[in-house]
Amino acid sequence: MNGNLWSLDLSNNRLSGTINTTFSIGNSLRVISLHGNKLTGKVPRSLINCKYLTLLDLGNNLLNDTFPNWLGYLSQLKILNLRSNKLHGPIKSSGNTNLFTRLQILDLSSNGFRGNLPECILGNLQTMKEIDESTRFPEYISDVLGSFYDYLTTITTKEQDYHSVRIVTSNMIINLSKNRFEGRIPSIIGDLVGLRTLNLSHNVLEGHIPASFQNLSVLESLDLSSNKTSGAIPQQLASLTFLEVLNLSHNHLVGCIPKGKQFDSFENSSYQGNDGLRGFPLSKLCGGDDQVTTPAELDQEEEEEDSQMISWQGVLVGYGCGLIIGLSVTYIMWSTQYPAWFSRMDLKLEHIITTRMKKHKKR
Structure with a gap:
C-alpha cells in the first residue's frame, strides 16, 4: 500500500470476504474506515504497522475474532469502533498500562464479549481522565491534526444513533452494550471524569452502582438498563448536573430515587422494571414525599x-x-x-x- 496514503475510507459499500490488505511498515495512514460492509474473518494483524492511526472503524460487519488487544500499542489511536460484529470471548488483560492511553471513543457494542468488564483497558484511558473545557467553540480531531479531512464515524449517545458524525475533541464515549459482560461495574470508571456518554446496557452486570460515578461531572448520558444491578441508586448522583438521559430500567434496584436537579426531570421509563424503587416520578412514594390523594x-x-x-x-x-x-x-x-x-x-x-x-x- 502507498506509503503516502493517510486516509482509507471504503465505508457503507458491499464489500465482502476477508480483509486481505497488508498494511506495510512505514505507512502514513491516520484513518481506516470499513464500516457498514459484509467483511468476515479476523481483524488483520498488519494494522499494528499503522503507527499514526487515529481512527479505526470496522463496525457493522461480520468479523469473527476475539478482542484485538494488540491495537492498544497504536499510541495515536483515539477512536476504536468495532460495534455490531461477531467478536467474542473475554477481554484479557495484557498487564501493560500503556495500552489505549489516548482513546476517547470506545464502541464494542452488539458483539458476543463475555466475562468481566475490561478493567485493564478502562484503567488505561488517560485522555478520559481529563475534562476538556473547549465546549463553547467545538474543536474537531481533524483540526488538531492540521488536515482538512473530517473524521466521520457512527456513535451512539443519549439513546440515539448518529451516523457520519464529525468527531469533536470533547466526545468521550464508552459503549459496551449488548454483550454478555458479567460481574460488578468497576469503580475505576469514576476516574474517567471526561466521560460524556456511558452505555453498559443489555449485559448481565450485577452488584451496586458505584458511588464513584458522582465524579463524572460532565456526564450527559448514562444507560445501565437491562442488567442485574441491585441496591439503591447512590444519592451522590444527584450532583451530575449535565445528565440529560438516564436509563436504569429493568434491574433489581431498591430504595428511594434521589431528589433534586436533573433527577426531577426524568420520567417513569428511566426506572421501570425495578419493583423495589420508590419516589418521584413513580407511584410508590417515599416516606418524606407528599402523597397525592385522588x-x-x-x-x-x-x-x-x-x-x-x-x-x-x-x-x-x-x-x-x-x-x-x-x-x-x-x-x-x-x-x-x-x-x-x-x-x-x-x-x-x-x-x-x-x-x-x-x-x-x-x-
Missing part, C-alpha cells in the same frame, strides 16, 4: 371517618344510658330498703335477657 380516595376516607364517628356516638350513647339506669336502680334499692323486691326484679330481668339471647343464637 377525589375517589378522598370520598372513601370521608365515608370511613363518618362511619367511625357514628359507631363511636352509638357506643357513647349506650354507655351513658346504661350508666344512668344503673345508678338509678341502685339508688332506688337502697332508698326504699326493699332488697327482696329488687331481687325478684333482678331474676325477672335475667330471665328475659337469657330468653332473648337464645332466640338470637337460633337466628
Whole structure:
C-alpha cells in the first residue's frame, strides 16, 4: 500500500470476504474506515504497522475474532469502533498500562464479549481522565491534526444513533452494550471524569452502582438498563448536573430515587422494571414525599371517618344510658330498703335477657 496514503475510507459499500490488505511498515495512514460492509474473518494483524492511526472503524460487519488487544500499542489511536460484529470471548488483560492511553471513543457494542468488564483497558484511558473545557467553540480531531479531512464515524449517545458524525475533541464515549459482560461495574470508571456518554446496557452486570460515578461531572448520558444491578441508586448522583438521559430500567434496584436537579426531570421509563424503587416520578412514594390523594380516595376516607364517628356516638350513647339506669336502680334499692323486691326484679330481668339471647343464637 502507498506509503503516502493517510486516509482509507471504503465505508457503507458491499464489500465482502476477508480483509486481505497488508498494511506495510512505514505507512502514513491516520484513518481506516470499513464500516457498514459484509467483511468476515479476523481483524488483520498488519494494522499494528499503522503507527499514526487515529481512527479505526470496522463496525457493522461480520468479523469473527476475539478482542484485538494488540491495537492498544497504536499510541495515536483515539477512536476504536468495532460495534455490531461477531467478536467474542473475554477481554484479557495484557498487564501493560500503556495500552489505549489516548482513546476517547470506545464502541464494542452488539458483539458476543463475555466475562468481566475490561478493567485493564478502562484503567488505561488517560485522555478520559481529563475534562476538556473547549465546549463553547467545538474543536474537531481533524483540526488538531492540521488536515482538512473530517473524521466521520457512527456513535451512539443519549439513546440515539448518529451516523457520519464529525468527531469533536470533547466526545468521550464508552459503549459496551449488548454483550454478555458479567460481574460488578468497576469503580475505576469514576476516574474517567471526561466521560460524556456511558452505555453498559443489555449485559448481565450485577452488584451496586458505584458511588464513584458522582465524579463524572460532565456526564450527559448514562444507560445501565437491562442488567442485574441491585441496591439503591447512590444519592451522590444527584450532583451530575449535565445528565440529560438516564436509563436504569429493568434491574433489581431498591430504595428511594434521589431528589433534586436533573433527577426531577426524568420520567417513569428511566426506572421501570425495578419493583423495589420508590419516589418521584413513580407511584410508590417515599416516606418524606407528599402523597397525592385522588377525589375517589378522598370520598372513601370521608365515608370511613363518618362511619367511625357514628359507631363511636352509638357506643357513647349506650354507655351513658346504661350508666344512668344503673345508678338509678341502685339508688332506688337502697332508698326504699326493699332488697327482696329488687331481687325478684333482678331474676325477672335475667330471665328475659337469657330468653332473648337464645332466640338470637337460633337466628
